[in-house]
Amino acid sequence: MTLNRRQFTGLGLAALAAPASIIRPAFAQPKPGDELVVGIWGGAQEKIVKEFIEPKLVEKYGCKISYVLGGTTDRRARAYAERGRPSFDVLYLNIYESRQAVADGVTQAPTGAVERFDALYPLAQKGGYGVAFNPCTVVYDGTAAQTPVTSWKDMWNPEWKGRIAWPNGLGAEGISALMMTAKSFGYGIDEFDKVLAKVAELKPFAGIQSSQAQLYDMIDQNVADLSVEFASFTQKYKETRNSDCMIAEPEEGMAVTMNVACITEGTRNQKLAEEWINLHLSEEVMVAYAREVYYSPTVKDVTMPDDVKDKVITGGQVDSLVDFDWDYINAHRAEWQAKFDRVLAG
The missing domain is CATH 3.40.190.10 (Periplasmic binding protein-like II)
Structure with missing residues (x-):
């Protein structure tokens, strides 16, 4: 897709x-x-x-x-x-x-x-x-969830207020989170200001996470309960450090x-x-x-x-991975990064 x-x-x-x-x-x-x-x-x-x-x-x-x-x-x-x-x-x-x-x-x-x-x-x-x-998706502490996360929109549920570690900038995790927000709420890729405004509704964040290691430490230390991260690394974390960590399979798909x-x-x-x-x-x-x-x-x-x-991910699951218009994203990367820093990271 x-x-x-x-x-x-x-x-x-x-x-x-x-x-x-x-x-x-x-x-x-x-x-x-x-x-x-x-x-x-x-x-x-x-x-x-x-x-x-x-x-x-x-x-x-x-x-x-x-x-x-x-x-x-x-x-x-x-x-x-x-x-x-x-x-x-x-x-x-x-x-x-x-x-x-x-x-x-x-x-x-x-x-x-x-x-x-x-x-x-x-x-x-x-x-x-x-x-x-190495798909990106919502990952979260299952003990903090009232119900399982089944949609990217679930991040806007009140239970996660103040407990989200949003991924930094426009790296793989960050752009996945932003573009899946656009897809889930029906925004076009050229409506980036609307995407940022929607994500800003989630503030205050528990923090801005810039790496898997930082996120997993934040979850371990009860600083944050939810973020967007690679499913592969999080599966490793789940099996070796925190069996309560859940890897969502949202109805809108995972970001490729x-x-x-x-x-x-x-x-x-x-x-x-x-x-x-x-x-x-x-x-x-x-x-x-x-x-x-x-x-x-x-x-x-x-x-x-x-x-x-x-x-x-194998077989028919690959068809559910969501791809993006990278030509458009790459052409606007510097502009979007400046807006991200001002609206979300500031």
Whole structure:
């Protein structure tokens, strides 16, 4: 499901991704000693790719793999500075960064040159190659709820007054919360002032949360009872720290967020980059992501084991994820951030 400027209707795939039939020109075959540079998040994601992807590529080609780790801010800035002459070959970005990077000529639109492209859900064929769905939704302390949260509108129920930790700014959680407010109350994406006014009705907030760690501490310390956060990380928190934490499945749907593997424009290791991503889309890696951090698979032909299948999004559930008009959002990001700071964070 995709929200556009006024009607929140679907975005055409063709506008954002090249058809699977379009294959890039032939590139030289990888040779021993070639070095693939991968920019990715550290922690569990680094561990998984080093265990399941790197050894296979190294064994097949005798190549080297090096990593640039950390958050996307520095990585993205470096990729833009190197546009057309990249030091990165594969760059992992979030959903809105990946689509903007293709439009800006920093990364390539996805194509069928990656063998498992056709196995991807259509939603994961935009802006690059989606490798993990990580939906955003309402999360809350079940002991503080008079009734279960079944709609994004439930945040406006009086029981949550003064107990909400609103997500900061226009990051993944923040934009999800704002755009799902728009969808739930029937506002167009170009009616941002109305969205902010509606969210302002929830004030005073218990706080503005800027990370999962901060939110979970706020819940543990009884500072806040409800927020908008990634379902995957919250499932981990629920199982390891707080079994009372609930992850809502609102009737309007969860907001889609996604990790995307992108190939840089101008890479000298095109085939290695395509094979790296193809391995990332394998069932083995999808299952490892699900088990380690409850990331949901982006490919249609993966079978999730019993121990995780009820904790991730699969099959028809993917169709219920709500996508947004990222072109419009990205074009108004600076303006919206200033308004957010003035109306909600101030």
